Amino acid sequence: MTRITSEEMKERLAVYFIMGTPNSEKPAEQVLEEALDGGVTLFQFREKGPGAFKGEDKAALAQRLQRLCRTYGVPFIVNDDVELAMAIDADGVHVGQDDEDARRVREKIGDKILGVSAHNVEEAMAAMAAGADYIGVGPIYPTRSKDDANEAQGPDILRRLREAGITIPIVAIGGITADNAREVMEAGADGVSVISAIASSPSPKAAASRLLEAVRAARVKR
């Protein structure tokens, strides 16, 4: 395996769906399959929060969702849990500032995809130096999907990162919907990452497809 290229990473970040069992009343497999049908381009398994599966149940669910992603040719990223990612041979890992050190994670995962959360220029620079393939920046807008989220920064944070010379692929996260995806893309993101816009939608398929359309339209305009 070789490292994903920056261009390929940017393509993959277009509509990055994140989900775990606490994010929907419907079975996770059903929501993910509908979202994949709607065109999500990357998936993150984020099993945390009230009622989240643990241990063997968590690993078994991860593998079921991973199989679904494989069927659609969509890379499967594990949030936080580097051990699980290695055990099931996931395509990558996402870690934040309070998780395992990104440099150590890169050493452990070899060429797998490494995503790192960044909230400012300093963290973005450090993530790049640690070998991140992309950074997740947010929350851009207020979110109800993460209890310990920082204050929303607005799309201007993306502009500030780009103006400071941050060239690494960026996915924006937090409160993003098909209605605000365009301004986020115009501010400098390569894609959008969402939980509730897809997982809480009565039609995850339609929600994913609307997001993809908004991201593609914004890309054409650049």
Ligand SMILES: Cc1ncc(COP(=O)(O)OP(=O)(O)O)c(N)n1
């Ligand atoms: C794409 C993406 N961006 C940011 C995050 C948030 O990561 P983190 O700050 O570690 O918070 P948790 O998601 O672990 O609660 C993410 N998961 N994905």
Ligand SMILES: Cc1ncsc1CCOP(=O)(O)O
């Ligand atoms: C995991 C995470 N990290 C920053 S905001 C957020 C939650 C995003 O969820 P939503 O798309 O429902 O606002």
Ligand SMILES: [Mg+2]
């Ligand atoms: Mg984390």
